Amino acid sequence: MAGRVIDLIGKPVSLIPTPALIVETEIMEANLRRIADFFTHRPANLRPHFKSHKCVTIAKRQLAAGNAVGITCAKLSEAEVLAAGGVRDILIANQVVGEGKTARVAELAGKCRLSVAVDDETQVRELSAAMAGTGASVGILVEVDIGMGRCGVPPGERALAIARVAELSKGVEFLGLQAYEGHCITVLDPAERREKVVASMLKAVETRRLIESSGLPVQVLSGGGTGTYDMTGTMEGVDEIQAGSYALMDCYYAKRRPEFGIALSVLTTVISSNGGDHAVLDVGVKGVGAEFGVPVLADRPGDEIPFFKSEEHTTIKVGGEPLKIGDRVRLIPSHVCTTCNLHRRIFAVRDGVVEAVWPIEGSGCLE
Ligand SMILES: Cc1ncc(COP(=O)(O)O)c(C=O)c1O
Numbered sequence: 001m002a003g004r005v006i007d008l009i010g011k012p013v014s015l016i017p018t019p020a021l022i023v024e025t026e027i028m029e030a031n032l033r034r035i036a037d038f039f040t041h042r043p044a045n046l047r048p049h050f051k052s053h054k055c056v057t058i059a060k061r062q063l064a065a066g067n068a069v070g071i072t073c074a075k076l077s078e079a080e081v082l083a084a085g086g087v088r089d090i091l092i093a094n095q096v097v098g099e100g101k102t103a104r105v106a107e108l109a110g111k112c113r114l115s116v117a118v119d120d121e122t123q124v125r126e127l128s129a130a131m132a133g134t135g136a137s138v139g140i141l142v143e144v145d146i147g148m149g150r151c152g153v154p155p156g157e158r159a160l161a162i163a164r165v166a167e168l169s170k171g172v173e174f175l176g177l178q179a180y181e182g183h184c185i186t187v188l189d190p191a192e193r194r195e196k197v198v199a200s201m202l203k204a205v206e207t208r209r210l211i212e213s214s215g216l217p218v219q220v221l222s223g224g225g226t227g228t229y230d231m232t233g234t235m236e237g238v239d240e241i242q243a244g245s246y247a248l249m250d251c252y253y254a255k256r257r258p259e260f261g262i263a264l265s266v267l268t269t270v271i272s273s274n275g276g277d278h279a280v281l282d283v284g285v286k287g288v289g290a291e292f293g294v295p296v297l298a299d300r301p302g303d304e305i306p307f308f309k310s311e312e313h314t315t316i317k318v319g320g321e322p323l324k325i326g327d328r329v330r331l332i333p334s335h336v337c338t339t340c341n342l343h344r345r346i347f348a349v350r351d352g353v354v355e356a357v358w359p360i361e362g363s364g365c366l367e
Helices: 002-006 025-038 056-064 076-084 099-109 121-131 157-168 190-213 336-341
Strands: 020-024 071-073 089-092 113-118 138-143 172-179 220-223 264-273 278-281 314-317 328-332 345-350 353-359
Touching (some): 020 025, 056 071, 056 076, 056 353, 076 089, 076 099, 099 113, 099 121, 113 121, 121 157, 121 172, 157 172, 157 190, 190 220, 264 336
Parallel strands (some): 020 345, 071 089, 089 113, 138 172
Antiparallel strands (some): 020 264, 264 328, 278 314, 345 353
């Protein structure tokens, strides 16, 4: 199969076997340029999030686009894939727990500049123990919960207490804080979003000032995403923006961030049709992430997807031009991150021709 896929380079999109993940390269490139340009002459930088596409080629292009200090990822196995692909500065924006995993952190820290989020002294001690004798060091960001109610300590003294433990522990280096405003990042109204985001992030900035006033330097406050890059990213005291979705986008984020084009779609084939109001595509929830809603049909405004629950089928209520068996239809997913995790490769397309086939090295990297 791999050989046959490579043979498609230079060939028309119509020859790609479906269902297939497609990226319009030109749209993606414009997205990368747009956000990189935003951070020119601004104190904060990007640390693009790998979990959105899980493709090392795209991560490297995000770095090459400029104003990016490294890559964020969600999982240790993603960090390993990034390091193997040559990325030199990686943040695992999550807690890494368990002896087997901390041993892998220690090994990885010898190969790249690695930092990890923590929200308890236990994680710091486990990381420090794993680093013993390696001669390397792993960076520590203390995660502060600024309202999402996921991981993280409350703003204030608890973060300072963990920072002190990190400062005194061997093999780890206290670098600063992580705070993710995920509870308000997709608020539809931009003014309301800004108000909520700034109020939340201020708690992290205040925690930073508390730690600094105790005499501990804070090098980094990392957070933010596509919905907030121009809100969190312009706040004094915030250094890094972990945006990821902006590169490829989806139909859910497009309503919140119209300045980025939708580069991602899933190319499908009509496998059944009554020639009238009913047609079926060859993909379902095994190829299109749907937790933010039903995907949207590209270029077919009269059609509807009444439900989206089958594993391998999408049923269309055809309201526009009839669909014939063998027709090609593109679906725009509601969630880029889970969609990319379902695929092994991306077909990069320019002007209707396959330009490249990029492996999605991080697909299925869950641990
Ligand atoms: C820790 C963290 N940072 C940043 C993001 C932002 O990603 P996006 O660009 O999709 O808004 C997320 C999204 O889930 C996240 O979990």
